[in-house]
Amino acid sequence: MRRTALLSVVALSLIAMATTNFASKANSAASKAEDDFQLVKVADGIYAAIAKSGGLASGNAGFIVGDGGVLIVDTFFTPAAVEELIGEIASQTKQPIKYAVNTHYHLDHTGGNQVLAARGVPIIAHENVMAWQMTKNTRFLPAPADLQKRRADTAKQLSETPADQKDKRTLLERQLRRLDAIQQIKLTQPSLTFGVGELSLYLGTREVKLFTLPGHTGGDVLVYVPDANVIFTGDMGWSKTLPNLVDATVIDWIKSLDLLLEHHGSAKFIPGHGEVATRAEMGEFRDYLDGLLSTVRRAIDEGLTVEQAKDEFKLPDRYKSFAFQNFAQPNIEDMYKELKGTKNTK
Ligand SMILES: [Zn+2]
Known part of the structure; x- marks a missing residue:
């Protein structure tokens, strides 16, 4: 009797293990786009893929459909997430994927590059992405x-x-x-770069303009669709989200945002993080950077050390509902180093 009972326990455990195993396999097979990002139609043939917290995307991406092909903006954090995006593209259009763009090197925007490289899709980026993709990116992996x-x-x-x-x-x-x-990420380079000026691509008759602005990494590309007045900002724009300033030059960045809003104030903006935005949210983000700059400048004028500046800092109430609150303190430190000239942004 005891022996039978024991056997039953063993058998039950085996079934439980088999079931767990099956469940985890079923889980990965059912890896779905909706677990990782929300697809938002921003204009005719223009979609934002807004990353969901804790998922495989991490940063926003998106795509543009023309009458002669599709352009993908950013490849998310993982190969699995960009595979999901490719699935979404296939459900919207039969047009082939003609180009991909990396808005900058950070891994939450380039981690899926290998998938597009394997498909022979040219990946376009700022020339500094080529310099940093395989080196500086290791800190994010x-x-x-x-x-x-x-x-x-x-x-x-x-x-x-x-x-x-x-x-x-x-x-x-x-x-x-x-x-x-x-674990599946293999750092992968872009295949086509430019450093200054603009680059026009044509998806059939639809023009897409790439241009660069300094501030976030010194190697950022923005993607503009003139016929729809939509701009993918990459991480040059953050909506209701505190930014990562690890590579930033905030003084340049504020000027870049002023320029962007002056020339494209009526555009719809797809930011690198946060929801699709307008001038209001981009202006709010610009003001966050400007506030940070003057706060830290004052701290330095008062002779505070970086630790004292961090201790004394209180995030203004209007930014307390922003995502990525964990960046508040590092932002002070990065701003401090930038003003002191001790930040390595090369
Ligand atoms: Zn990012």
């Missing part, structure tokens, strides 16, 4: 051993979380899925 450890820790946590704690389990499963996707 955890080492394989680190990823494996994080994966094992998360899997252990999941196995110890009871079935009735559904929210926690969902969160952990989402983390596992993300860690698996990150």
